[in-house]
Amino acid sequence: MDFSYSERTGQLRRQVQDFMDRYVIPSIPDWQREVAAGNPHPALVEDLKTLARDEGLWNLFLPSLRDDEPGQPLSNLEYAPLAEIMGRVVWASEVFNCSAPDTGNMEILHLFGTPEQRERWLDPLLRGEIRSCFAMTEPDVASSDANNIQTSIARDGGDYVINGRKWFISGAAHPRCTVSIVMGVTDPQGEPHRRQSMVIVPMDTPGVEVIRNIPVMNHVSVEGHCEIVYRNVRVPVANVIREEGAGFAIAQARLGPGRIHHCMRSIGQSELALELMCERAAERKTFGRYLHQHANVAEWIALSRIEIEQARLLVLKAAWMIDRHGAKEAAREIAMIKALVPRMQTAVCERAMQVHGAMGLGPDTPLPILWMWGRILRLADGPDEVHLRTIARQEMNAAQARRGSLLPFMGVPGAAGRLG
Numbered sequence: 433m434d435f436s437y438s439e440r441t442g443q444l445r446r447q448v449q450d451f452m453d454r455y456v457i458p459s460i461p462d463w464q465r466e467v468a469a470g471n472p473h474p475a476l477v478e479d480l481k482t483l484a485r486d487e488g489l490w491n492l493f494l495p496s497l498r499d500d501e502p503g504q505p506l507s508n509l510e511y512a513p514l515a516e517i518m519g520r521v522v523w524a525s526e527v528f529n530c531s532a533p534d535t536g537n538m539e540i541l542h543l544f545g546t547p548e549q550r551e552r553w554l555d556p557l558l559r560g561e562i563r564s565c566f567a568m569t570e571p572d573v574a575s576s577d578a579n580n581i582q583t584s585i586a587r588d589g590g591d592y593v594i595n596g597r598k599w600f601i602s603g604a605a606h607p608r609c610t611v612s613i614v615m616g617v618t619d620p621q622g623e624p625h626r627r628q629s630m631v632i633v634p635m636d637t638p639g640v641e642v643i644r645n646i647p648v649m650n651h652v653s654v655e656g657h658c659e660i661v662y663r664n665v666r667v668p669v670a671n672v673i674r675e676e677g678a679g680f681a682i683a684q685a686r687l688g689p690g691r692i693h694h695c696m697r698s699i700g701q702s703e704l705a706l707e708l709m710c711e712r713a714a715e716r717k718t719f720g721r722y723l724h725q726h727a728n729v730a731e732w733i734a735l736s737r738i739e740i741e742q743a744r745l746l747v748l749k750a751a752w753m754i755d756r757h758g759a760k761e762a763a764r765e766i767a768m769i770k771a772l773v774p775r776m777q778t779a780v781c782e783r784a785m786q787v788h789g790a791m792g793l794g795p796d797t798p799l800p801i802l803w804m805w806g807r808i809l810r811l812a813d814g815p816d817e818v819h820l821r822t823i824a825r826q827e828m829n830a831a832q833a834r835r836g837s838l839l840p841f842m843g844v845p846g847a848a849g850r851l852g
């Protein structure tokens with residue numbers, strides 16, 4: 433495995449960094465002012481999108497992007513260091529049309545959409561004209577287990593009629609969120625992994641109601657993590673993605689790349705937290721020493737560096753595996769980074785906040801938001817425990833397959849004497 437940057441990646445890194453330095457980072461105060469004034473989608477984001485697109489920094493996340501689609505197709509390994517740079521500003525990915533949950537939805541429509549679905553929904557998403565959300569989790573059932581999803585998608589002539597309640601649906605409060613991809617049950621009696629389907633539901637369909645934007649840790653995000661009710665919502669059967677019963681399989685396909693993108697951004701956010709920690713440790717003094725001269729703070733800095741490097745290498749390995757062998761083959765690596773990176777991020781941010789003293793918990797650094805993103809990712813796209821379960825199962829399957837082969841390593845009476 434070779435994770436060194438190709439010439440193209442090196443060039444793109446410089447371009448994205450340059451774009452961030454010239455346009456995005458100087459816009460942070462304006463963005464914050466506008467959002468604080470109640471505008472969830474400042475116009476400056478649209479201006480920056482136009483600039484990014486003109487510079488070819490567009491749709492960088494989609495390896496299968498076609499020549500006639502806007503942007504440039506990169507492998508996951510090529511995209512990883514770019515997502516890391518974008519991740520440092522939590523709203524920057526949208527500027528490059530690389531933000532969740534749109535990326536996952538575009539990926540699904542790219543893989544499975546019919547020509548009509550692509551034209552109506554994928555193309556405007558790829559052009560950055562609309563946004564979307566992905567509605568799976570439900571308040572009434574433990575949604576870590578997708579088999580539990582109970583929203584009903586019932587066939588009625590040429591339509592589906594959808595009834596159900598979803599919550600924590602990211603992006604649904606965005607003023608341009610025009611379409612949702614809804615997971616629900618089309619065949620209640622079917623084989624468990626074939627009961628679910630995914631259906632495209634325009635947000636302005638009668639019966640779709642965004643009930644509230646749920647605050648996360650008392651923080652109301654501008655794009656929202658919303659509760660949505662679908663009440664007798666009618667869409668044509670042509671809105672099913674791939675086919676009836678394919679919901680479970682599509683969810684797996686969607687969540688692979690989506691998870692790795694989150695982890696890439698998290699690495700960038702952790703780097704920023706470490707930089708802030710070092711800066712503060714170099715300027716504040718207690719008991720006659722700069723903070724970094726206290727052994728425990730020096731250790732926090734060193735541990736953070738080690739943990740970020742470890743996490744980055746595993747993320748790159750997962751990216752390499754997806755590129756080479758596909759998301760299914762990379763399931764173990766994807767599960768590992770999804771369980772590892774958010775924990776690393778919260779640990780690094782936690783140390784950085786501590787080094788900042790009271791300021792670390794206030795609004796004058798991005799640390800609380802960076803910590804919160806790490807904490808969110810311990811649940812969003814599946815809780816840690818589900819990913820750990822996947823890893824443990826694979827380990828145990830491998831253990832079953834090699835049963836008995838470890839006997840030569842075991843203590844056999846008399847063997848030690850013979851070896852000696």
Ligand SMILES: Cc1cc2nc3c(=O)[nH]c(=O)nc-3n(C[C@H](O)[C@H](O)[C@H](O)COP(=O)(O)OP(=O)(O)OC[C@H]3O[C@@H](n4cnc5c(N)ncnc54)[C@H](O)[C@@H]3O)c2cc1C
Pocket residue numbers: 533565566567568569570573574575576577599600601602603648657808811812813814815817818821
């Ligand atoms: C900010 C935010 C944004 C989100 N965005 C979206 C979105 O856009 N779309 C969407 O559909 N969902 C979204 N989610 C929901 C998220 O995917 C779910 O919360 C998650 O899958 C867990 O489902 P649940 O909340 O129903 O928890 P439950 O399924 O009730 O699980 C509760 C807890 O049980 C434990 N647990 C579960 N399974 C196991 C196991 N096998 N072994 C041991 N312990 C276990 C875990 O600790 C878990 O946290 C978002 C969540 C948050 C917080």
